[in-house]
Amino acid sequence: MAEVGASADSPPIEGITWLASFPKSGNTWTRVLLSNLIAPDGVDDDNFASLAGSISSNRSAFDAITGLPSSDLTDDEIDLLRPDYYRENAKVAAQRLFVKVHDGYHDNGAGDPIFPADCSFGAIYLVRHPFDVAVSYASHQGHTNYDKVVKQLNNADHIMAGGGKSQLRQRTLGWSGHYLSWHRQEDIPVLTVRYEDMLADTAACLKRMAEFLGLPEADEDVAIAHAVEESQFDKLQAKEARSGFRERPEKTERFFRAGRAGDGWNILSEEQREMLYTANRDVMEELNYTPEKAGREQA
């Protein structure tokens, strides 16, 4: 087969910006913020985010672009095609793509990174305190079995979807593994943003993202303030109550649940917090995430 997609000597002008995170870490909020900053005309009651680009695990887009039925392929066979799938995505896109990613950064069975640097602009990496992630992730799955989500966060083999599910398999590599995988690689530039910092100063974080992306809006404080205003959590909650949100899992009551920090301390047991801290201590310390609530508030 002749080579397809972008080659090393003709990289795409824009490439894909990966919005990478473990689930429930501010990824959707970031897409909403960037949409309100750079493509506000496409945001309305039916559309929360207007950025071009989908999620890395979009099964029907994979089928359309590869010409193969993902549901007849094994998850490992799908991974063999994913690098070229993203290259083709970037090649045919008429505009800059922002692709949501819950996969850890890893290779496929042929030794090629799933997310190729040659079609990538960079990655904005969103991270959130694992205690709060656990509570939100349980809600996302439609249950309150926190022991189960603690095990998922601590499990380097934790996967999402795949097989007969509606999305392609995503190997999260666990909470720490996810963070480390994206930060150990050196091929794709990464901007790391903590969810807690977004809550504390949303405008400053959005400005950092805009600067990283080389957007002209980075210097437009009024536009940034407007985007922040339009992306306030209570506004998103009200909009979901009014018009619904397509990405809400059917098992859950609402997608935009609380949008705050600190639930992990109020809801998880001491034992569950201890299990998370023990398994993720190194990365938590790197991110100034402490196991004590007082420490969190100072973070």
Add this chain to the structure above:
Amino acid sequence: MIDTPFTVSADLDLGTRVGSYLRSGDADVSIAEGQVPQALDNVTDRGVAFEVNAEEFLLHVPNGASFHVIGGKHIRYARNGVSDRDVALFLLGSAWGALCYQRGLLPLHASAVMHKGKVHAFTGQSGAGKSTLAAGLSQRGLDFFTDDVLIIDPARIEGSTASCFAGQKDMKLWEDALALTGVESHGPVRDEPDFKKHFAMPATTEEKGSGDLVSLTILKNENVRRDRDPIQIERVRGAQALKQLRESVYRMRYANAIMGRQALYTALARLIAAVHVQTFDRSMLKPQFDNSATAMRDWIQNFDQADG
């Protein structure tokens, strides 16, 4: 009425899925193992795993077989070490789709049941629940007609009649869908270990391979409104129907590349004019399956009464 849109001779076991297409001697299409090129000349379109030119189609399955489809008359395959089962799976899927386009046929990504001699099809994106619904309906008294592929012959759409053909007479279901519908497995789809998709034959299967298509239901799970009705059936017409059905064309990229955009849209427009097109928005939660399958069965039975 002819039962298949073309006939086939093959040098490998294609199972029971396309039994009515098979001939031991002369046939419209020959399928044989042989040399498959790495690449095509004068390529007009190319995806990640396929290439197309004016006469040919080439597909390479990762770590699997390769297929060369020529002029709507020949399929050459290179086994590359995989079993008959795995060769047949992609041969009767993607390569079969390309063959249809080369022959001027329009394959839809659809499963269907037959009731009182009329075909009712269900289409939607991968994972939308087409096969599961068809299996559920066959357990509720309707006859299973085809799985995954429904072939339309644009030359046989006349006024309000659209002839259609079954693409596959075996159903493919994931294990959880087998459990949900009570349909029995006939063995795994792949020889790969831990691949949890199975061939299955529903209890009530229509032996006929052709019929008149009367309704096309686009499966949805919009899941937007929290206070929505659990089941919503809504007729769509004209441009709206065209937009919705576009995503139901089997391997859309092949269609554009081989059939051409204009011919494709002309065929879809004629199809929409001939059959009842609607959306079916329902919960995908397993406890709701009985309700939604029963609602669709009732709709089909009532449609038939109203129509007939």
